[in-house]
Amino acid sequence: MSDAFVKLSGLTLGYGRTVAVPALDLSIREGELIALLGPSGCGKTTTMRAIAGLLDPSDGTIEIDGRDVTRVPANKRGIGLVFQSYALFPHLSAHENVAFGLRLQKLPAEEIRARTEEGLATVGLTGFGKRKPAEMSGGQQQRVALARSLVMRPKVLLLDEPLSNLDARLRLEMRTELQRVQKETGITMVFVTHDQAEALALADRIVLMREGRIEQLGTPADLYARPETAFAAEFMGFENIFRTEGAAVVSDKGRLPLAAVPQSPILAWRPDAVTVGEGPHEGRVAAASFAGAHREYVIDSALGPVKADAAIELPEVPLGGTIRFDLPLATARGLAA
Ligand SMILES: Nc1ncnc2c1ncn2[C@@H]1O[C@H](COP(=O)(O)OP(=O)(O)O)[C@@H](O)[C@H]1O
Ligand SMILES: [Mg+2]
Numbered sequence: 500m501s502d503a504f505v506k507l508s509g510l511t512l513g514y515g516r517t518v519a520v521p522a523l524d525l526s527i528r529e530g531e532l533i534a535l536l537g538p539s540g541c542g543k544t545t546t547m548r549a550i551a552g553l554l555d556p557s558d559g560t561i562e563i564d565g566r567d568v569t570r571v572p573a574n575k576r577g578i579g580l581v582f583q584s585y586a587l588f589p590h591l592s593a594h595e596n597v598a599f600g601l602r603l604q605k606l607p608a609e610e611i612r613a614r615t616e617e618g619l620a621t622v623g624l625t626g627f628g629k630r631k632p633a634e635m636s637g638g639q640q641q642r643v644a645l646a647r648s649l650v651m652r653p654k655v656l657l658l659d660e661p662l663s664n665l666d667a668r669l670r671l672e673m674r675t676e677l678q679r680v681q682k683e684t685g686i687t688m689v690f691v692t693h694d695q696a697e698a699l700a701l702a703d704r705i706v707l708m709r710e711g712r713i714e715q716l717g718t719p720a721d722l723y724a725r726p727e728t729a730f731a732a733e734f735m736g737f738e739n740i741f742r743t744e745g746a747a748v749v750s751d752k753g754r755l756p757l758a759a760v761p762q763s764p765i766l767a768w769r770p771d772a773v774t775v776g777e778g779p780h781e782g783r784v785a786a787a788s789f790a791g792a793h794r795e796y797v798i799d800s801a802l803g804p805v806k807a808d809a810a811i812e813l814p815e816v817p818l819g820g821t822i823r824f825d826l827p828l829a830t831a832r833g834l835a836a
Contacts, residue, residue, distance in 0.1 A: 503562070504529035504687055505550065505655055510559035512545050512711075519545045520711040522559065527655075529564075532681045532688045534698035536734070537708035543691040545711075547657050550689065551578050564654050579653030579686075583660045585644040587632045593619065593639075594628035597646045618646035621680055638669040642676070649684060659691045674700055695734055699723060707731055729765055729834055737767035737832060738806040748826060752803035755780055755826065763833025768826055770795065773807035776814075778825025784816050798822055 505527040512520040520542040527533050535543045548554040550561060552573030560569045568576050587596045598615040606614075619625055622642035632640050641661060648656055661677075662670045678701055681688050692698050698705045699719040707714045707722060715722060715731045726732040729740050741748035746760045756779070775796060782800035793808040794815065807824055816822045 502526060502528055504531075504564060505689070506560075506562040507546075507550070508560045508562075510546075510549060510561065511557045512542070512549050512554060513557055518557075518711070520549075523711070523713070525706060525713065525716075527687060527689065528703075529687055530685045531703045532678070532690060532701060534690045534692060534702035534705045535708060536692055536695060536698040536705050537714075538734075539693055541708040542711040543693075543708060544659055546708075547659050547689065547691055550655070551580055551657055552576050577654040579648030579651055579656040581641075581644050581648050581656065581658045581661045583663050585632070585637075585640040587640055587643055587647075589632050591631070592628060593624060593630050593632075593635065593643045593646075596632070596643050597628075597650055600647065600651050614650045615646075618650035619643075621649060621683065622646045623676065636669070637665050638673055641665065641673060645677070645680065649680070649686070653686065656686050656688045657691075658688060660693070661690075662697065663692075663694075670697075677701065695736070707734060724832075726767070726832065727835055729767070732767040732832060732834055737769050739768040739770070739773065739826070740834070741766055741802060741826075748802060750802045753801040755800065755802050757826070758828055761828060761831070761833065764836040765834035766826075766828075766831040767834055768831055770806040770808040772827070772830035773805060774825035774827055774830075775807045775809035776823060778823050778827075780824050780826070782822055782824060784818055784820050784822050787816070787818060796822065798824055800824070 503526040507523050507525045510520065510523040511518065535546060537543055549556055560567055563576060594615055597618050598611050601611045601614060619628055622645050624639065624642050662673050665673060674697060690701060702719055704716065704718055705722050706716050709730055715727055723735055726735045732740055741750055742765055743761050746757050747754045748757060748766060780800060782798035782805065784796055785799040785804060786797035788795045793811055796807045796809060798805045798807055
């Protein structure tokens with residue numbers, strides 16, 4: 500049962516005649532934080548809107564906690580929503596914003612007060628109850644939006660790019676905060692992002708989407724280390740992806756020999772998996788940038804550009820200079836065609 504707290508079966512979603520998501524199957528466990536990750540337009544928001552009940556599927560079913568909710572209206576599904584824009588009432592205080600949904604439910608005043616205080620405390624905003632949205636930072640406003648959803652005790656909380664309006668530092672802070680809140684409350688969360696680092700940092704499992712379909716599903720460690728396709732590898736930071744032909748890697752620019760015939764039709768290397776400063780190949784430094792612990796080179800090679808990270812201890816090779824490198828089979832990730 501808990502293996503499919505939220506279960507999407509053959510879910511088909513579209514706008515008019517356009518199919519945005521064809522026959523999606525996905526099971527989300529109770530208490531899990533799952534990230535829908537993928538490029539803009541791949542169907543993340545569309546999927547969220549369907550789970551929330553804001554978009555009718557043209558086919559398939561949605562079950563939540565063992566109940567088929569496909570035809571159940573949005574406000575009866577026990578779903579909470581947090582969006583990129585906080586959509587707080589500007590004339591209401593933080594406390595009043597958080598209490599709003601509870602008031603609609605006509606709960607006793609004391610319970611509303613207690614749950615609102617608890618909600619504000621959960622998101623670290625004790626003492627901020629009297630502030631209006633305009634008197635709070637973006638991060639604080641997003642916390643209010645989160646508390647407003649949490650106090651309703653949803654079965655599932657849907658978060659659609661909730662951190663993308665925040666600046667880089669706040670985004671990191673809110674990432675940790677969200678993870679803490681999720682662990683503390685145990686609420687099942689579906690988190691949408693196009694930022695792979697955010698998905699890797701936050702999620703229990705990642706659903707990598709491409710054109711409305713699941714490209715790969717796994718833990719962050721799985722996806723990071725073992726992408727199965729070139730699309731997944733590229734998304735996970737494998738910047739060097741080449742086809743193989745016998746004992747060589749090839750591109751439309753040319754080819755480079757490998758030490759042996761590889762098993763896979765495609766090989767991928769992260770920049771830090773490329774050997775720099777030694778090796779059988781030679782190229783020209785097309786770009787070099789200092790990145791603290793390492794130096795990032797773009798090497799113009801027989802294959803075209805190869806991205807390689809070099810240890811900072813290695814002597815710097817100037818722009819246009821000759822640099823030796825290797826694409827070792829041992830550090831390559833083999834991919835399906
Ligand atoms: N209201 C709409 N009307 C028509 N097409 C839409 C609408 N919303 C989204 N789409 C299309 O559906 C596809 C998926 O969009 P969306 O779910 O918003 O992607 P994501 O959230 O992953 O960026 C895209 O091709 C998009 O253009
Ligand atoms: Mg979207």
